Amino acid sequence: MDLPINPPVKPMLAKPVADIPPGQLYEPKWDGFRSIIFRDGDEVEIGSRNEKPMTRYFPEVVQAVLANFPPRSVIDGEIIVADTARNTLDFEALQQRIHPAASRVKLLSEQTPAGFVAFDLLALGDEDLTTLPFAERRARLEQCLADAKPPVYVTPATDELETAQRWFAEFEGAGLDGLIAKAKDLEYVPDKRVMTKIKHKRTADCVVAGYRVHKSAENRIGSLLLGLFDERDVLVSVGVIGSFPMAVREELFTEMQHLVTTFEGHPWNWAAHEQGERTPRKNEVSRWNNGKDLSFIPLRPERVVEVRYDYMEGLRFRHTAQFERWRPDREPRSCTYEQLERPVRFNLADVLTSR
Template sequence: MTDLPFPVQPMLAKAVSAVPEPDSVAGGLLYEPKWDGFRAIIHRDGDALDIGSRGSKLLTRYFPELVEALKISLPERCVVDGEIVVRTGSPGHERLDWEALSQRIHPAESRVRLLAEETPASFVAFDLLAAGSHDLMSSPFAERRAALEGIADAFAAPIHLSQTTDDVELARRWLVEFEGAGLDGVVAKPLDAGYEPGKRRMLKIKHHRSADVVVLGYRVHTSGAGVGSLLLGLYDDGELRNVGGASAFTNQRRLELVDELASDVVRDASGEPIRGETDRSRFASGKDVSFVRLHPRRVMEVRYDQMEGSRFRHTAQFSRWRPDRDPESCTFDQLEVPVAYDLSQVLA
């Protein structure tokens, strides 16, 4: 195991529209909940333990409480794939909290220690890449999962083993029910597949919904030409609130949008566009957060997966313009709220 590269790029998943039948892939599928947290590869070699992120950056210093718990629960030499999550809520009403998790990435050591006590993280293991001197990455997932279950007897909270099932109907229930606990969907894993870093060999099924939103402004594309993203809003008791953005436009479409939105641009007395600024992200503090303000009179329909508080959890996707909709009718009431589900039942 000493020559196993670390950090390891995690194996990824490609999106599909529905939970697939188990026989749709040669060798069959095993289904798991899709955790909404930080993907993490744990590398332990004796007293040395590191946590690698999906982007191959080290997360170790941000989660001191996990480092200690992982040393207790994991074998002395292993590489484990999983997800770091933060649980919030009272007993019987727990759920994942993305916002609390994102706050954990902080440069100040004192703040890191404080947050480790106030919002402690958990780790959910779902793959075993190496154990002892054995590199398991070329082994079928069925064998890796069996080996993971073998070491999971020593797991204790906050270290957990992810549930699995080969029952497609149960997986479809998970897709609906587990969202109420803050989970992101379902993952289907080919039982015969080896572990291929950076490759999209798994299948993910996420929630897809639509909403009518008001266009508040746009950011210029990083190339300097065209619309890079649209800022979106919804009305809440008569007040228009920013709920996220929509992007992923083609080069041609970016240029077309500039012309389409020209009549909506808010301008000063000299005719120059008025700009605003959104809050800066702690993950990209140097990013340009300025945008061209638009009169809130244009409505568009977007596709989205889920909400995080009062904002879209991920970037929404443009569907179509809705000239038939009155902007003031675009409220939070239209959003689907998942039925609450206790996270402790998912982790049981």
């Protein structure tokens, strides 16, 4: 490629803040693969956050870029899979797209096609735009993709704080997980946390039903496995907590030993796995690292812990939950999905097509 900016380029990053800062430009925070896409004529390169090329995994995105991007351009954005039937973004389906077999890549590109949401313009023609103020880059982005057709979109943006607050509340119902705020005069600075992100934070009381040991020692807890009871009174695996100081990991290991049990009679035993229930045993082999041991030690589901989480993806926490406090006052059977705050539903198509 012969562009003003050539791959690889690390994307500009965001740091978390508690509240929406005033006086900035605001965008929805998309839940996908961060990507900088380079087009030079018939050549297209899709770069990932870690600078590794993803071009081969998304042939339908390549075709969409050729049909919609200016002939010579570099655009920062997010690759997403939009599940219109469920009216949400499907990150799990997106993860499945990273597959070594070309035949599988082709099949998935047809079954779960991806799209691209653009939110910054780094280069156009022979111009390097990274030193321009973000407000100007945003205006140029809207101009150069004014006629773009799905699955290429320009992310909505607003400079009105009230609108951003409304988006923060409403857009979660379409599978988005917060807001990104950018100063209007912000230059594009690769690999630096110069933007801010505001994400939803909530708490839930969960049952501790197992643990995995830490990679450093057999007498340290690596993560605690969390469950919630569904409407059938079945304990469903919803995620893990695993960020503990090393001393606490050893203390937890000792504390948990009296709860260690066998899989016989445990809600996440092999029988439940065979029947198709959502249990951690479904993931004992990691598709990302075949050498990673994801088996776990079952515990009698008697302890309750309060955790912080951002939002749910299906039946599970989208990201690793964070420890808040133990809840000895709560009965495990009271830890149900009914306690969770449900975001107001919002039409994903309306987010994708608004600017």
